Amino acid sequence: MSRGQALNLVMQRYGTDFDLRHGGGVERAMYQLSCALDPQEVRLHWYSQSEHLRPQELLAFARSVDADAVIPLIDTPMLRLGWPVDPWLRQRLIRVWHDYSTLRRDEASPAPCPLHAAAGRSGRCMHAPTRPDHFAADVFFRDEPLTWCFPRRRHIPWAMDHLPRIDYRDPHGPVLLLAGKSPLSHTLQVVQACRELHLPVRLIFCRWTRMGQQALAHFAQARNQAGCEVITDYELLHDHPRVFGGVRAALVLTQFHETFNFLAAECVHFGVPVVAYAASGATRVFASAIVPGPQQLADWLRSDSLQALPPRKLPPWGWADVAQAYTGLVREVAAHARQAPAPAEAAGLNSC
Structure with missing residues (x-):
């Protein structure tokens, strides 16, 4: 793939199209990212939550479009249940952690990892069952201790500049x-x-x-x-x-x-x-x-503390920045995958 050729990115979404009224934040984020990505640089190939559920099905689809990177939903059964993944697909697979349900047993804040988040660096990585070093990259939205277990982590937050900048606050309103x-x-x-x-x-x-x-x-x-x-x-x-x-x-x-x-x-x-x-x-x-x-x-x-409460300032980060970060990540994943051993040579690496 030459520098000027568009990258092929396979992404999973919940339905066959976006539901921007009822779909929630993840749906909105994927839609805005798809709008922000330059089609001359990244060509998107979508599949829905009900398609290509098993690794071999996703592998066939990704190969059919010559995928440079693949981003399934983090709660897809393939990732949630830890199914074996072909080396070719694994070298291109990016996890975007919009949900931590596989990292903890309930909705509470995950405990620090005794190996990666503690000063003593002892014990076993508490997130080992999720295979932190198994895939091409792991995207988190901010830096926090539980992300330190993932050696190929990236921190790429979402953005808000798809909305107009309006100061709606009224100190006497509801x-x-x-x-x-x-x-x-x-x-x-x-x-x-x-x-x-x-x-x-x-x-x-x-x-x-x-x-x-x-x-x-x-x-x-x-x-x-x-x-x-x-x-x-x-x-x-x-x-x-x-x-x-x-x-x-x-x-x-x-x-x-x-x-x-x-x-x-x-x-x-x-x-x-x-x-x-x-x-x-x-x-x-x-x-x-x-x-x-x-x-x-x-x-x-x-206690009447509400009246003097100041709003926070939003950092200068927009969807153009998000798109640039993802384009760079996909390009890096693609380059690394091309340099990796052929699947036949790497078969022994597919341990689960």
Whole structure:
């Protein structure tokens, strides 16, 4: 492949097309990346969540388009279950860690690795079952201790400049509250504190979790909507004034160890300060205030700390930077794969 020839990148997405209304942050990120990549440099070949599930099927598809790199979804069975992968495919496979579910048993923050994250460097790598050095590269959205186990790691965050730069903050407006990434009882505790303070609440929902469905069903009933504006559905590129317009702060309540929190990043992009839980992973990166849990958040709201909360500044990083980083990574993976031993010579390397 010459320098001027386009690279072939195979990527997996959830459906046969993008669902930008209900698809969530990962769907939006893949779509924006596809728009940002220069087709003269990178030619994209998509396949859906229901296609090429087994390594040999994906290998055949990748070979048919002469793939330089392959990016499956991190929760695809091939990666989640640790199936054996042909050396040709393994040398081109990039994992993008939008989800840490294979690195821990629950949604809590992963513990430090005794080998790579501790000063003593003793013991066995706690992420060894995920084969940290097995594939061409591992992309994370930020540098944190659990990423240190992966020797071919890259840190490439997503961007927000697909949205217009508008300062939506109003220090006298409602609070924006995300429901569905923590138990409904926790959400109700915070909403009740807001009601006692006569602080209006604008509710949006994480629709893909069971907790989100419970919250949506609860607040869909008129008798539960006192003091709340309920937004059940929106498409952000068109509906951002309805979601963010005139809010004083955002309570991004998630108990998950987020790899990248799109809502929190969107808030910062629109000049809205974020309040987050301490164990919420990357949500903390965008937060102006961090509290341990719902009771402490309710107490914090009653202390009138919200009024003077400053928004964070968004770093100067856009989709052009993301595309450049991925193009460089794919080019590097392609060059390394061309220099690797032929599959017949490398057969002994395919250990699992």
